[in-house]
Amino acid sequence: MKIKVVKDYEEMSREAALFIEKNVRENPQLTLGLATGGTPLGTYRFLAQGHRERKMDYSRVTTFNLDEYVGLPKNHEHSYHSFMQKHLFSLVPFGRTYIPNGEAADLEEECIAYERLIEKEGPPDIQLLGIGSNGHIGFNEPGASFEGETHVETLAETTRKANARFFPSPEDVPKEAITMGIGSILKSRKILLLASGLRKNEAIRRLLKGEMDESFPASALYHHENVTLIVDEEAYGKGVEDIAE
Numbered sequence: 001m002k003i004k005v006v007k008d009y010e011e012m013s014r015e016a017a018l019f020i021e022k023n024v025r026e027n028p029q030l031t032l033g034l035a036t037g038g039t040p041l042g043t044y045r046f047l048a049q050g051h052r053e054r055k056m057d058y059s060r061v062t063t064f065n066l067d068e069y070v071g072l073p074k075n076h077e078h079s080y081h082s083f084m085q086k087h088l089f090s091l092v093p094f095g096r097t098y099i100p101n102g103e104a105a106d107l108e109e110e111c112i113a114y115e116r117l118i119e120k121e122g123p124p125d126i127q128l129l130g131i132g133s134n135g136h137i138g139f140n141e142p143g144a145s146f147e148g149e150t151h152v153e154t155l156a157e158t159t160r161k162a163n164a165r166f167f168p169s170p171e172d173v174p175k176e177a178i179t180m181g182i183g184s185i186l187k188s189r190k191i192l193l194l195a196s197g198l199r200k201n202e203a204i205r206r207l208l209k210g211e212m213d214e215s216f217p218a219s220a221l222y223h224h225e226n227v228t229l230i231v232d233e234e235a236y237g238k239g240v241e242d243i244a245e
């Protein structure tokens, strides 16, 4: 695991966007795995700026999103479809964009179809990831299998609480989500993990201990040979050793 410690959220976001831009310049037909949540917002802002000001071209890039809430219509203001539209897709035209359909009549079928799509079009050349304070990646909660494919996950109460800030009230946070599995995520060629702020300090500390354990989903990343962690000083904390290589 390559670890880059940066000053703050802005710097993390800029570094992440530069990482993606460099890879897209080298391969304009890249497949990009995308994440939601507060963490990648700055990265998306910088990608949009690069497109606007430096004419970065994403017209042949295909994107796959990690996850979507179950039961929210695509045009619901808190669906991840709406999130991506608002923060990235309306600002940067991509070739093709895929997000799981959380209101599919047959969710199992949707999961299988999404996994097949990833296999057919991908796997992603770069998978962008945030980390939950309980170590979740995508919506793979503690206990999720490291070999798991796209599936329906019941959200941990801590995750629902953390995401309540995006909803009018905590009860409005859906109880389930479709998520790419940890096995699907690990198929990506490169993984770019971002973490910012004190809220993530404990999760980063635990990750950097380097112990692989299904009770801590992000530790599965030690099974992958090309992971870059960009972490700001608050999330990294003082005195954390670079245990990981």
Ligand SMILES: N[C@@H]1[C@@H](O)[C@H](O)[C@@H](COP(=O)(O)O)O[C@@H]1O
Binding pocket: 035, 036, 037, 038, 039, 040, 066, 067, 129, 130, 131, 132, 133, 137, 138, 139, 159, 163
């Ligand atoms: N499903 C998403 C994850 O993809 C995200 O990485 C994580 C952290 O969110 P945030 O970036 O808002 O801290 O939780 C969310 O629930």
